[in-house]
Amino acid sequence: MQTTARRSVWKRVNNKYLITAMVWALACAAWTQQNCIENGSFSNGLQHWQRFGKPGFARIMQEGGRPFLRISSPGLLEQKIRLQPHWRTLKVSARMRCRDLVKGKKTWQTFRLALCFQNAAGKPVHYPQMPQLDEDSPDWVVKTVEISVPVDEGAQILSVQPALFGRQGVCDITDIQVVVVGEERQNGNDAPRGAMGVLVIPSVRRKLLQVRVWPLARTTDGKTKAKLAVLIRDAGGKTVLRQEGELRPLPDDPLTGELIVPWNGARYWHFDDPYRYRLEYELKHGNSVRRGQALFGFREFWIEGRRFMLNGQPIRLRPTKISTYHPDSEQAIREFVRRKRALGYNFVEIWPGKGMLNRYDRLNRLLGEICAQEGMGFAGALPHQRDFNNCDNDTDLKRFLHKVKEVIYTRGNSPALLMWNHSANCYINGRDQDPRLLGRKGWTNVQEEVARFTKGERLCHEIRRIDPSRPVFSHAGGPVGDVYNLNCYLNMIPLQEREEWLSQWAKDGEMPLLMAEFGTPLWTTMTRGRAEYGKVITQELFMTEWAAVYFGPKVYRTEPDWYLDLLNTKYQAPFRYEAWRFGKNAYQMLEHPGWKDLQRLFLRNTWRSWRTWGISGGMIPWFERDEWGDPLLTPYNRKFLAWIAGDTPAFTDKTHSFSSGGTVRKQLALLHDGDITKAVPYQARLTATCGGKEIWHQELKGQLQPG
Incomplete structure (x- = not known):
């Protein structure tokens, strides 16, 4: 008992x-699912928050019995979070609204929940993406970001700062949350700090995947030995492939490991079949285990001479742009992609400007997911070198490349991401539009130009080392990188000369060609001034006069009264007008009927001829007001194009005068840009009439191959 x-x-x-x-x-x-912020709803006033600003700049308000923080003049509050060693990913959110917001000159001078990773001494080491409002939002909106903890940069503190950095505004914020959504538990002192990202690189030509993991921090014995197990599922969740093996450190980057996965018979991602797989992985390194997953598409995009190749077939791009100022909600981006696809575009370039990393990295994420679903390509934006002191020394170059690597390993698994783009307008050259130089390298011997181009080539080379699966270029960089691209504004050179501008490139150009900005022409060409953009937008307009060059006196007869009134309204002083793109009547001049007719003529002839020359990267029309220009371009911007061209080889010939008894030769130009992977059948009937009577006809049919 x-x-x-x-x-x-x-x-x-x-x-x-x-x-x-x-x-x-x-x-x-x-x-770790609890809020790491103390008093994020301000129910205890300003407890736990330190204030930096003029007295009274921030105060607690009530609405429906719920408190919130109101910031009514420039200033900030701060709360610091001590990061735990195993935290890897944080989800930061807040409810925000504002009115009467006036931003500053810098992109960060707005209303935001500023975030800054700091080291143990409180020195900033990294600024991640941040929740922010760039314009008035009278209703409450929830802004959310997910950020990676930069453990390899020594981050030990996260500074959270509700802040008004703009000139003025009435800005409200509440329900601030910082939640740990990704972590790595470590069971021993020799465990690494964990992999920041997994990059999946498919190869159609080699029938395999390269699965790369970075960074693999060294254990206490100095080694980076790690094992990776991957499981690949199809869209229905069925397992199609398993493999496990030791990660092989790259020869020039021992903190990056790679596992080769042979794979024959994968279903390819393409514009007309945006199919994706899911990769699930388990990384074992020392005594740590990390699990994760990534969506990817099996596709390969590469360059052969002047052509782009997608999965072994030629493809030509019809590009458009998206600005970092575009509304960046998921709904807005999805609507943008669907609208642009419906208008005929198949590719988007994010304009990678200086000081905009947080903005365009959000676009990288949203476009990466939405374009992958919708079947549209895009050029991802990488950091701008001028944000890193122009990479003029090894320290700044190292910082630049680390940020590049961060972006690639967090955004690089989207199959829609076809190319990388960085450092806009750093390599513009006065001769890069010369038709004899298009698509070529090594055409300058000017010492300063050679030095600049050499730096640009080095940056592109270093980016390719990180991601060897994608071409790299610099917006408007001319020959720098893998794609010859430039800001092409030919103004009012004769239309026939414009149409034949690519003839030499089509004959022996060595690189793909992309017009990253293309004047169709741009409306500023119609002004009196001949100066840089900021000056010509305040000059007198000659819409009627330029249109009359092509359409004659009828343009003067149809000149609208509102246009003459607009000229009088905008007038300020001799040779100076209110900027045409600002004010109450902003961009109204674009509705001038003669200007619209001129645009239709130039768009039709240029798009037909340049596409027939075979331009690989296409032209990004710089309308400034896309909603105005897109409808004019759409008929000539579809995946298929057919038109009656001149005789071979001078298909741009437009001879209208013939002698009696002479021979008239024409040809039918049929274009298939490769958006669809299969050949398409065509039928055509050509007729010639005289006095309304048919005097000749011919029937044609066949198969039109992609690209």
């Missing part, structure tokens, strides 16, 4: 400890 009683007591004690341990384990598991 005594022994039985003792066993019963011991059993109860064991159960007590077991229950206590289970509760503690559950509490620990739930702890």
